[in-house]
Amino acid sequence: MSLRTLEGFKFSTLKTPVHLLDPRTKFLIVIAVLVPALLFANIYVMIALLVSQLPLLLVGKVARRWALSLRAGVFLSGLIFVVNLFTGSYLSAIALTLRFLVLLTSFSLFFMTTSPDDLGLALDRIGAVRWLSRRWLGYPNALSFTFTTAVRLVPTLAVDAQTVVDAQRSRGLELDKGNLLKRVRNYIPILIPLLLIAIRRSLELAEALESRGFPGKEGRTSLFQLKLRPVDYAIVAVSLAMIGISFWIYFHYKIPVL
Amino acid sequence: MITLEKVSFTYRSGQRALQDIDLNIAGGDFIAIMGENGAGKTTLAKHLNGLLKPSQGRVLVDGEDTRKVSVARLSRKVGLVFQNPDHLLFSETVKDEVAFGLKNFGFAPEVVHNQVMRTLEALGLSEYAETSPFLLSGGERKRVALAAILATEPDYLILDEPTIGQDYQQKERLRNFILQLYSQGKAVVMITHDVEFVAESNPKVILLSQGRIVAQGPADSVLSKDELVKKASLVRPQMSRLFGELTKYGLPSDVVDVHRARILLEEKLSEAKVRVAQNS
Amino acid sequence: MANAPREIIIAKNLGFQYVGARRAAIQGIDLSIREDEFILLTGPSGCGKTSLCRCLNGLIPNFYQGEWTGELLVDGLSVTTQLTSELSRRVGYVFQNPENQLFALTVEKDIAFGPENLGLSREEIRQRVDEAMNVTGTLPLRDLAPYELSGGQQQRVALAGVLAMKPSVIVLDEPTSFLDPRTAEEVMRATDDLRRELGLTIVVVEHRLDLVARYAERIVVMDAGKIVADGDLEETLDEKFDLLAGLGVGIPRVSLLWAALRRDGLVSGKVPTRVEDAASSLGGMMSQ
Numbered sequence: 001m002s003l004r005t006l007e008g009f010k011f012s013t014l015k016t017p018v019h020l021l022d023p024r025t026k027f028l029i030v031i032a033v034l035v036p037a038l039l040f041a042n043i044y045v046m047i048a049l050l051v052s053q054l055p056l057l058l059v060g061k062v063a064r065r066w067a068l069s070l071r072a073g074v075f076l077s078g079l080i081f082v083v084n085l086f087t088g089s090y091l092s093a094i095a096l097t098l099r100f101l102v103l104l105t106s107f108s109l110f111f112m113t114t115s116p117d118d119l120g121l122a123l124d125r126i127g128a129v130r131w132l133s134r135r136w137l138g139y140p141n142a143l144s145f146t147f148t149t150a151v152r153l154v155p156t157l158a159v160d161a162q163t164v165v166d167a168q169r170s171r172g173l174e175l176d177k178g179n180l181l182k183r184v185r186n187y188i189p190i191l192i193p194l195l196l197i198a199i200r201r202s203l204e205l206a207e208a209l210e211s212r213g214f215p216g217k218e219g220r221t222s223l224f225q226l227k228l229r230p231v232d233y234a235i236v237a238v239s240l241a242m243i244g245i246s247f248w249i250y251f252h253y254k255i256p257v258l
Numbered sequence: 259m260i261t262l263e264k265v266s267f268t269y270r271s272g273q274r275a276l277q278d279i280d281l282n283i284a285g286g287d288f289i290a291i292m293g294e295n296g297a298g299k300t301t302l303a304k305h306l307n308g309l310l311k312p313s314q315g316r317v318l319v320d321g322e323d324t325r326k327v328s329v330a331r332l333s334r335k336v337g338l339v340f341q342n343p344d345h346l347l348f349s350e351t352v353k354d355e356v357a358f359g360l361k362n363f364g365f366a367p368e369v370v371h372n373q374v375m376r377t378l379e380a381l382g383l384s385e386y387a388e389t390s391p392f393l394l395s396g397g398e399r400k401r402v403a404l405a406a407i408l409a410t411e412p413d414y415l416i417l418d419e420p421t422i423g424q425d426y427q428q429k430e431r432l433r434n435f436i437l438q439l440y441s442q443g444k445a446v447v448m449i450t451h452d453v454e455f456v457a458e459s460n461p462k463v464i465l466l467s468q469g470r471i472v473a474q475g476p477a478d479s480v481l482s483k484d485e486l487v488k489k490a491s492l493v494r495p496q497m498s499r500l501f502g503e504l505t506k507y508g509l510p511s512d513v514v515d516v517h518r519a520r521i522l523l524e525e526k527l528s529e530a531k532v533r534v535a536q537n538s
Numbered sequence: 539m540a541n542a543p544r545e546i547i548i549a550k551n552l553g554f555q556y557v558g559a560r561r562a563a564i565q566g567i568d569l570s571i572r573e574d575e576f577i578l579l580t581g582p583s584g585c586g587k588t589s590l591c592r593c594l595n596g597l598i599p600n601f602y603q604g605e606w607t608g609e610l611l612v613d614g615l616s617v618t619t620q621l622t623s624e625l626s627r628r629v630g631y632v633f634q635n636p637e638n639q640l641f642a643l644t645v646e647k648d649i650a651f652g653p654e655n656l657g658l659s660r661e662e663i664r665q666r667v668d669e670a671m672n673v674t675g676t677l678p679l680r681d682l683a684p685y686e687l688s689g690g691q692q693q694r695v696a697l698a699g700v701l702a703m704k705p706s707v708i709v710l711d712e713p714t715s716f717l718d719p720r721t722a723e724e725v726m727r728a729t730d731d732l733r734r735e736l737g738l739t740i741v742v743v744e745h746r747l748d749l750v751a752r753y754a755e756r757i758v759v760m761d762a763g764k765i766v767a768d769g770d771l772e773e774t775l776d777e778k779f780d781l782l783a784g785l786g787v788g789i790p791r792v793s794l795l796w797a798a799l800r801r802d803g804l805v806s807g808k809v810p811t812r813v814e815d816a817a818s819s820l821g822g823m824m825s826q
Contacts, residue, residue, distance in 0.1 A: 115643070116643060117642070117643045117644070117647065148641075148642075148643070149641055151643070152641055152642065152643055152684075155683075155685050156637065156685055160345070163340065163342075163345050164345045164346075166304065166309050166340075167338075167340045167345040167346045168346065169309065169329045169330070169333070170307055170309065170329065170333050170337075170338040170340070170407075171333060171346070171358055171359040171362060171406065171407070171410075172330045172333050172334070172359050172362030172363050172410075173330070173362055174328070174330050174362075188348065189348045189358070192347075192348035193344060193345055193346060193347060193348050196344060196347075196392070197344050197345065200344065201638050204633065204635060204638035204639070205638050205639065205641055206601075207597060207601055207633070208631070208633055208638065208639035208640075208641070208696075209641060209651070210597065210600070210601055210622045210623070210626075211595055211597060211622065211626055211630070211631040211700075212626055212630075212651055212652035212655060212699060212700070212703060213622075213623040213626040213627070213652055213655035213656055213703065214623070214651070214655050215623070215655065216623050216654075216655035216656060216657060220654055220655055220657055221654055221657050221658060221659065221660065221663065222650075222654055222660075223646075223647070223650040223653075223654060223660060223663045223664060223667065224647065224650075225660075294718050294720070295688060295689055295717070295718050295721070296688065395583070395584060396583075397583055422715055422716065423634075423712070423715050424583070424745075425582050425583045425745050425786055425788065426582075426745065426786040426787065426788045426789075427582060427786030428583065428786075430786075451718040451719060453719055454746075454748075454791060457791075488720070491718045491719070491720040491721060492718065492719050492720060493719040493720055493723060495791070496748060496790060496791040496792050496813055497791055497792075497795070499813045500792055500795075500813050500816055500817055500820075503813070503814070503817035503818075503821070504817060504820060504821060504824070506821075507821065507824045507825070516791050516794055516795050516798075519795055520795060520798055520799065523795070523799060523804075523820065524799065524802065524804060526824050527799065527804040527805065527820075527823060527824060528804065530823055530824050530825075530826045531804070533826060534826050
């Protein structure tokens, strides 16, 4: 699985209607897909769930990169299929493999259309997150802040990782030679500098942020805020309905695999 | 000899980093590659030891095409010292760190040991042989990184921004060291935008701008040309700016280092003194 | 009759030793900085310049642990009694590495970060962010991610983020180390422009005197944790030339040239720090 398949989960700065939805709305969509997908093991249901997400993928203009995320899941899908062949009928194997793809699509769609920034803002508003953050880290916004910072550091550390590999190769390190043990040991000269660089960058960043008043007193405000618009409410309503209906059907009927 | 023949390089993202680079680096050459941030200097350096292969054209190191030889093999001849030493350091002791390259190249333990000790001595790091590299200061870590690359005695030494963050004394020490290496017949290539450092060292200067070579020549001629210097987002050395104002007194304009400046001025000022004495 | 500018930073016998360090990073520091001054702080590596700067905005003793001696008053507040967050309203800090001081995913959000920490109203934050972007010329960059910017742009954004806190003092710790010469000059000039426009006190740590000499009036030289010279830049360079040269301070080449010529008796007068001054003095002497 090459790094390119991760593109199927990376946020892209577009302004499609899907991108502009509140992250909480989009997360509810994920739940609305998750619930029926997990409650039922019916092939038609899975196909329906997959197909219903297609319009979102198209409107969000992320359909092509979604295909990449599917490629990432090929190996696991195959594994799930084979394992289930042994434990059940081949029909259930198909259903469960499809379920995996449905879930993959749902998360892929979410991450591709939701900016980490907005995600941070959303996390900030969720009571449970604030409570946890206060207990673990002392400040209500520390947890969501940690998340946003981690995302911010990813491209920088990716470049650092490449530089470390280049630097060590320039000293004669050959990463593609040797038996398994040697290959694993060869990663020590890559991981140690990278780890230390990551730590150093974080400390420098922490210092710079503290110099700008972080974490400040309890009353930290924010310039940007999330707005729930009518379309958000509409989709939230539909999603909740989906979830409700799924549960109702689950408790009243027995849905077979096919 | 390292030869670049019509080398062009485009990143996978589509960004064009180098265009039509023709360059020769012979043993005993002392070269400074200069240019604005993003001009392609580091990209060019990575072509010299095969980390990057050209999209067009080719790079020959002592006759071998870099596309056909491994980086490990090229690194025996071409030592690339990265700008940030923290990208290299990982060992428990400075000794181990400097031995890493030698071990990779398969030298016998006694040879490794002797080479390590010699290199540490040459760089004034012997007292730190058993110290952890992470406990050293920034300047010392930079020296350890340099030692690590020098230990394998490459014929061509490429230094990426060796003067950043160094104070004046550290730069002086570095300059002397470079001159020593160059007098030993090694080729030394410096990537830098430290104009004053280059002015005092007088290497051949190659000016890169937006992926192309826009000028090549001795430091005093290249760095005294305002148009070129501006293009590469550099500034003319102080001596050049000074002499630019003094051409009406019959002084040349292509002066960049303090020694030559002093000699020329001493002459003119002595003449003036004599004139004053004669007139009074 | 103008009022004498007040002293905004007063250090008395200030000293600090980091935990686990063998000797004090700074000791016996007596320093007084008036409003609107532009100070160049310099000295060989390890002399304590950065440590002194960290005391000014409270990173020492809040972020860095160790033993503190003496007294430091910043805008009337005693540093040891304040959190960094309180001092950050008065003293802004621009760091050496442009990349590691920007944390948000867009420039605008990064600049808003400081004011957000102060708990200001949305309108106030909006106003400060816009002002900061305008005055640093970073408005066109507002939607870009920090890692997409050039080093010079990053430093300007860092400056904007600091300005949004409306401090009266800005400390810049080797802000141009990673920048090419032309960009370095632009950043320094921008800093001086801001200082005049907004009435700021500026402390710049820098090895290369020639970069800052045209803006800084005063120089403070440190060595091994102590202040060894403090005064008017040109005068100090002239009177204490040998001391500074011996320390390895980055003396401008024109100054070195002049000092050498003066030793040989070929020129007389104060050591110039700027090319223009050297040129006119030398020109005058040669046309006699």
